[in-house]
Amino acid sequence: MKIQHLRFLTAVVDYGGVIKAAERLHLSQPSISAGLKALEQELGRPVFDRSAQANRPLRLTPAGRRFYRNAIDILRQCDAARADFLGETDELRRVRIGVLDTLPQEAIVKLFQVLGKREPNVQVDLWEGSADRVAKWLAQERVDIAWINVNDLTPNARVLWREPLVAVVAPKHPFAQMRGHITIHDLESYPFVHRSRCELDVVGRAQLRAAGVTLRVTARAEREDLAFRLIRSGKSITLAPKSLVPDDLLAVTVSGLTVARIIGLQWREKLDQMLLAIVADAAGEVALMMPALSKINTKLKKKK
DSSP, rough: OOOOHHHHHHHHHHTTTHHHHHHHHHHHHHHHHHHHHHHHHHHHSEEOOSSSTTTTEEEOHHHHHHHHHHHHHHHHHHHHHHHOOOOOHHHHHEEEHHHHHHEEEEEEHHHHHHHHHTTTTEEEEEEOHHHHHHHEEEEETTEEEEEEOOOOOTTEEEEEEEEEEEEOOOTSSSGGGGGTTTGGGGGGGGGGEETOOOOHHHHHHHHHHHOOOOOEEEEEEESHHHHHHHHHTSSSSSEGGGGSTTTTTTEEEEETTTOOEEEEEOHHHHHHHHHHHHHHHHHHHHHHHHHGGGBBBOEEOOOO
């Protein structure tokens, strides 16, 4: 049994399919598929249930789910053994951070810069993914720290900043002339672009229903850049955290909509407190350095 095939398996599960796994691993799709086939031949049983429609994501069989959990443990032990052999456990401290894919890219880059300058003996591995994926990695202890959405009741977490959801419009949009302020009822006046990762949670949707507001959704965008491009091209609007609004678009406050995205760090149990402190201090400094967050509460808070 090849370790590489175990990595193929976990990548396909973690990233939701062969295509995305191949992109992440920088390999061809046939290579991934051939590796999975070889693995199943070695095991003598299917790992994936292929009875579903061809356009549906691959799903693990019950035995495949058990094997997937074991594969994670095997790969973690292999990485630890390699680090020990190379002396990295004595010379280099390592931390793996799962990063929410809707965080400002500038913030992620700055975190690497700050950590690299301040802590040269700490190696940071970054895994980017959706909120659900990063949360799963943390639950499986595949990452040490998750830079993700949190709330005031999240265990083992520290809040970095809170930012409101705002309406996003083009500079020539009629909302741009309303002194940066509209009401919740104004949201149904123009076509709405729904971002697949929209942070409009249960509370926000309840506020819309209570106000009798129905969004006129005319586009559902998986990619952030496509959503904002649609905003630039006409009179459509969307909702997004303030820090995600591109420089060439405008953020408009929506009265009656009191939804905020809370970004923070969450960590696995028994994480080295020194590593946690290093990453938390750097992330707090990055939040203060970000121009998009300059008017947002960036005070680092330790959860009690």
